[in-house]
Amino acid sequence: MKTTNILLVGVGGQGTILASKILSSGLLEFGYDVKMAEIHGMSQRGGSVSTQVRFGKKIHSPVLEEGKVDVIISFEKMETYRWIKFLKEDGIVVMNTYEIPSAPILSGNKKYPDGIIEELSKRLEKFVFYDALDEAVKLGNFKVLNTIMLGSLIKGMNLDGIDWDEIIKNNVKEKFIDINIKAFNRGFELYDNKLKGGK
Secondary structure (H helix, E strand, C coil): CCCEEEEEEEECCCCHHHHHHHHHHHHHHCCCEEEEEEEECCHHHCCEEEEEEEEECCCCCCCCCCCCEEEEEECCHHHHHHHHHHEEEEEEEEEECCCCCCHHHHCCCCCCCCCHHHHHHHHCCEEEEECHHHHHHHHCCHHHHHHHHHHHHHHHCCCCCCCHHHHHHCCCCHHHHHHHHHHHHHHHHHHHHHECCCC
16 A cells, blocks of 8 residues: 655644644544644744645654655645645645735735746646635635635545544534535535636
8 A cells, every 4th residue: 555645734824733633533544554743833923834644554754755745735825836846746736726925925025926826737737726715705614714625635535435524523613513514525526626727
């Protein structure tokens, strides 16, 4: 059984860690050996947050190498660009197109980079991008953007043989269970609909 490497990246407050925990719980339930590592960079101030998840028959280290990642799920557009060097040649990217300017951009010292979608569209065969925040707002709670994107990740990796509804129930507060399951299912649908930006 091959080892699969997943990188989840975003900024503080977007639910990167919770999505990683739900993913890891599901993979463990399915019988995989799973290792997960978190890196927080001033996450409470909107700084970069990344989580590395590796799974397979036996995993000895959670640390990912550049050029070896099967899937990057990115909760913020510029974060995708920062981490793209970790993706392997035929890897998958699921990206939230919503922009959250970093402190240097807000202060006027730097400009938010242009052309990220265009460049990645040329480079990647499997590239799914959409405004996950807008999708979450349509469902009634902007905080479920992470669960929407998790649904797309699961669809893209064909990990649908797991009872994800039950995993979500075990990892979110009771009053948020229903909306998170709806969000997960919405992300599942969006993977095919939005592959390479399709409608």
